[in-house]
Amino acid sequence: xxxxxxxxxxxxxxxxxxxxxxxxxxxxxxxxxxxxxxxxxxxxxxxxxxxxxxxxxxxxxxxxxxxxxxxxxxxxxxxxxxxxxxxxxxxxxxxxxxxxxxxxxxxxxxxxxxxxxxxxxxxxxxxxxxxxxxxxxxxxxxxxxxxxxxxxxxxxxxxxxxxxxxxxxxxxxxxxxxxxxxxxxxxxxxxxxxxxxxxxxxxxxxxxxxxxxxxxxxxxxxxxxxxxxxxxxxxxxxxxxxxxxxxxxxxxxxxxxxxxxxxxxxxxxxxxxxxxxxxxxxxxxxxxxxxxxxxxxxxxxxxxxxxxxxxxxxxxxxxxxxxxxxxxxxxxxxxxxxxxxxxxxxxxxxxxxxxxxxxxxxxxxxxxxxxxxxxxxxxxxxxxxxxxxxxxxxxxxxxxxxxxxxxxxxxxxxxxxxxxxxxxxxxxxxxxxxxxxxxxxxxxx
Ligand SMILES: [Zn+2]
Numbered sequence: 001x002x003x004x005x006x007x008x009x010x011x012x013x014x015x016x017x018x019x020x021x022x023x024x025x026x027x028x029x030x031x032x033x034x035x036x037x038x039x040x041x042x043x044x045x046x047x048x049x050x051x052x053x054x055x056x057x058x059x060x061x062x063x064x065x066x067x068x069x070x071x072x073x074x075x076x077x078x079x080x081x082x083x084x085x086x087x088x089x090x091x092x093x094x095x096x097x098x099x100x101x102x103x104x105x106x107x108x109x110x111x112x113x114x115x116x117x118x119x120x121x122x123x124x125x126x127x128x129x130x131x132x133x134x135x136x137x138x139x140x141x142x143x144x145x146x147x148x149x150x151x152x153x154x155x156x157x158x159x160x161x162x163x164x165x166x167x168x169x170x171x172x173x174x175x176x177x178x179x180x181x182x183x184x185x186x187x188x189x190x191x192x193x194x195x196x197x198x199x200x201x202x203x204x205x206x207x208x209x210x211x212x213x214x215x216x217x218x219x220x221x222x223x224x225x226x227x228x229x230x231x232x233x234x235x236x237x238x239x240x241x242x243x244x245x246x247x248x249x250x251x252x253x254x255x256x257x258x259x260x261x262x263x264x265x266x267x268x269x270x271x272x273x274x275x276x277x278x279x280x281x282x283x284x285x286x287x288x289x290x291x292x293x294x295x296x297x298x299x300x301x302x303x304x305x306x307x308x309x310x311x312x313x314x315x316x317x318x319x320x321x322x323x324x325x326x327x328x329x330x331x332x333x334x335x336x337x338x339x340x341x342x343x344x345x346x347x348x349x350x351x352x353x354x355x356x357x358x359x360x361x362x363x364x365x366x367x368x369x370x371x372x373x374x375x376x377x378x379x380x381x382x383x384x385x386x387x388x389x390x391x392x393x394x395x396x397x398x399x400x401x402x403x404x405x406x407x408x409x410x411x412x413x414x415x416x417x418x419x420x421x422x423x424x425x426x427x428x429x430x431x432x433x434x435x436x437x438x439x440x441x442x443x444x445x
Pocket of ligand 1: 064066213319
């Protein structure tokens with residue numbers, strides 16, 4: 001049975017906006033995209049749904065998040081001026097105070113928030129990837145769940161690496177077309193060089209997508225270039241030996257083989273011209289997380305330089321512990337306005353591309369999603385553009401980017417299946433989850 005979704009505007013991303021457009025969906029795939037009249041004529045027996053003054057666009061892709069930390073939204077507001085204290089409080093809550101059920105419910109609530117905001121695919125880094133994968137599957141969200149690996153002590157590199165291998169083998173068992181497995185050595189200051197080398201080789205051999213935090217904070221830069229600062233002090237206290245490579249994060253990740261995996265790197269704030277050239281040459285991709293970066297006071301990544309150099313850029317909310325919402329429309333607006341305040345002036349079309357096709361490319365889904373085209377997976381969203389904050393609409397792309405937010409999404413479809421509609425995430429007990437999140441917060445506070 002084919003369903004036609006039509007609206008005042010269709011924004012395919014791969015081509016210009018279509019006035020009075022429609023998308024035909026057949027099972028998990030898009031069967032046609034065009035003007036409403038043309039699609040109706042091609043599929044005369046289809047069921048037709050018209051959404052009036054709305055835009056239909058490809059599902060948004062959140063290239064970098066940590067859904068398991070959703071219960072920590074607002075929990076770390078007093079630690080934000082000290083990144084080390086922020087990470088420590090987060091890690092203690094995550095490892096010692098949250099149970100497996102807490103983490104599962106936290107991730108599921110985060111997945112609900114995502115589909116409510118029109119996000120159909122996530123790059124989710126998780127210490128409990130099994131729970132996160134289940135959460136995505138419960139909600140019907142697409143994504144890559146990257147199993148995190150930690151370990152700054154080089155003496156434990158092999159042991160830590162073997163633990164990661166075991167976990168990945170278990171995760172492979174529940175991998176589906178929609179939810180795939182990746183690996184994520186957490187950051188250059190939490191994973192030793194030898195462990196990074198082992199993980200890089202493993203990812204290449206197993207063809208696993210690899211995500212890593214990179215060049216995020218001043219503390220990280222001091223640590224790598226000079227072997228001093230908050231992270232160096234932290235390791236010294238634990239009697240862990242560390243010899244600084246005395247180079248930038250990007251050059252260091254190149255040296256230890258991480259960039260040979262064409263990784264997805266979150267943040268990339270502290271990068272110079274040579275680093276940008278290295279990112280380009282190695283086919284590394286960037287998850288740009290401007291709201292999280294600003295909230296933690298880390299600075300801004302050079303979005304204009306990335307795009308000018310042809311580097312693939314997606315947008316990420318990062319965890320809601322540092323954002324505090326998972327809303328890619330808002331993220332795209334913030335990225336655009338922030339860039340314009342400096343020197344680069346991205347267009348609305350460039351930003352919507354980063355939020356859809358760019359993110360899809362970052363996560364290795366570029367052949368399946370990210371644009372509305374015949375034969376693609378039917379991941380699409382309907383955004384109302386008739387609210388008091390949106391009317392009048394002269395241009396649907398700028399109305400989407402500058403006047404709208406994820407809260408204007410009315411329908412989210414993933415692989416042809418409606419997962420969010422009429423203010424409800426279909427098949428999920430959101431009332432139970434809301435109560436559970438409040439319960440976890442009460443325990444943590
Ligand atoms: Zn992150």
